[in-house]
Amino acid sequence: MTLDQLDKGRISRVTGFAAGHEDLVTKLREIGFAESDEVELMHRGPLGANPLCFRLNRTLIALRSDEARAIHVDAAL
């Protein structure tokens, strides 16, 4: 599954990135997303929509669901 599908409060791990979005993936990697990192959805935006705030290890990062879709996470954790 992808990061945008993660339920609030469920801790998961990054397993990989979507193919074919090199620029976006580079940006996501630069800010710190990497394979096996711990992620958790912490907050949703106003009225429950975008942007989404994720905890990446100990760091809080805001993404829109379009960006979150490029990150694959472990469903069974």
Next chain:
Amino acid sequence: MSRLRIALVGAPNSGKSTLFNGLTGGRAKVANYSGVTVETRTGWLQTPGGTGIDLIDLPGIYGLKPRSTDERIAIDLLRNGRDGKAPPDGMLVLIDAAHLRTHLHTVLQMRAIGRPMIVVLNMIDLAERDGLKIDIERLRTELGVPVVTARATRAAGRADLLACIDAETANWHKRDDTADSTTEPVELDLSALQREARAIASKAILFEPTMNRLTRQIDHFVLHPIIGPIILSALLFFMFQAVYSWSGPFMDALEAGAAGLGQLAGQLLPAGWFHDLIVDGIIAGVGSVVVFLPQIVILFLFILALEASGYMARAAVLMDELMLRVGLNGRAFIPLLSSFACAIPGMMSARTIDNERDRLTTIMVAPLMTCSARLPVYTLIIAAFIPPDSVGPFNLQGIVMFGLYLTGVVSAVTVAFVLKRTVTKGSNQVLIMELPTYKLPNPRDFFYSLWGHIRAFLKRAGTIILTTSIILWFLASYPSSATTLRESFAGQLGSILEKLLAPIGFNLEISIALVPGMAAREVAVGALGTVYAIQGGEENVDGLAAALQSAWSLPTALAFLAWYVFAPQCFATLATARRETNSWAWTGFMFAYLMVLAYVAAGATFWTATWLGL
């Protein structure tokens, strides 16, 4: 011995500017949101061991692939040098110790540049308070470069770093002779670097608790889908309320001071041209602007506090969806909110927006946000013409002021909307933004920044406003044969402009004041102060507001307010637009569209008010 040039590198929010201020005693602006250091600054320091160092403060970067203009500047400087200077002799690479795992790969990327470096684990005290345990010795061995912990806000917390600089840079000098060659960009395999970084982190981090608990608890409310936007609105409302209510007593005191000074000077100086120059020209002109210092201080106080605490990034998140609808994105909220203080830093911080079209749109609409220089104009006219009646729980003067701010915001949104669908069309940029851990602003950094803004305001009052006041006083007082303002030099010049401005309800005095008012918005207040002081002569003791009351009709006053919502009456803003867009065409476009809006809005206001019989 030539001084060493050392660059301060690190991710946004890693405390670079605080360390810079601490090491150099410099006056660099510090803020707790990404991308506030939009220009590189150099400060000087001497280590305890006697090494002279030029420290270069760079915009925050996560790696060597630039996303936005400010990142490009930083990376270019590290690799190839800038402005004819060689690349720096070495680097201090800063990481927020609390985010070691997430940010360690930045260090590996910097190491790949191949210059000497020292890794600084900053804010170690906060990380340790959270319960994070790091094996520094292990980190040093694994990375193969010196690692030192620091607490940038305290002198004691910087002692280890200084000692390390002394020890390490002894070897850097030898390298200096050959350091003029530029490094070729190496294609880095980011995922391999991240793997290496995570492996090192796992060895060096002995214990890692989850996220900062206080930040979590605060964000539970601040980023709440419903409570969050309410808190943001309340904060903004409180901020603008405070600007007006808290500043009152201070402004009254300053006003009384200026009036007292004018009277004292009037009594002491013998009658004659020198008396008139001092009393009508300088004291009336400069005094009427300096009175607004308290409002400007309070406004900057709030904006700096929002930046330094970490709230500003949250505000950007909350505004993202709304801004997206307009065609901008959340990141543009930070430049636009700063523009409430001044459009110049606002336009410069637009450099953090990596989509060029979004950046351009943000720059184009930034001058529509009501900057602090409009406060003197608005406050003066409102005090003179709008009665302080209460409308329900609100005050009519406050409502008008709020309406002016709102008109600016709505216009900015509309213009952005139109621009994004016409000239700056293009896809929206992505939003990837780190939200910093909340912290109390460091008082020293905070007051450096605040003082910088106060100084800039007073400097303008002391230079531009002083000069224009004197010139205007001369032009409005001579030739000495002139018995009315219209016969003076200023009156003759103003008459020409008056023909153009009369249809929108502006009189001769306004026409005269708008010319020096091109230098900066608040200059118009000083200019009106001078013009009416000359006209009023000795009877004019009730101040400028009273003089305007008897000289202007209500429609004229309202038209003047409407004019100032839009008019690009600020040379510095236009110069900054030129620099940031690197285009005369865009600068000309900005000037033209704002002038047209100002003229139309003032005209519409004047004729509507006249028609309503106000």
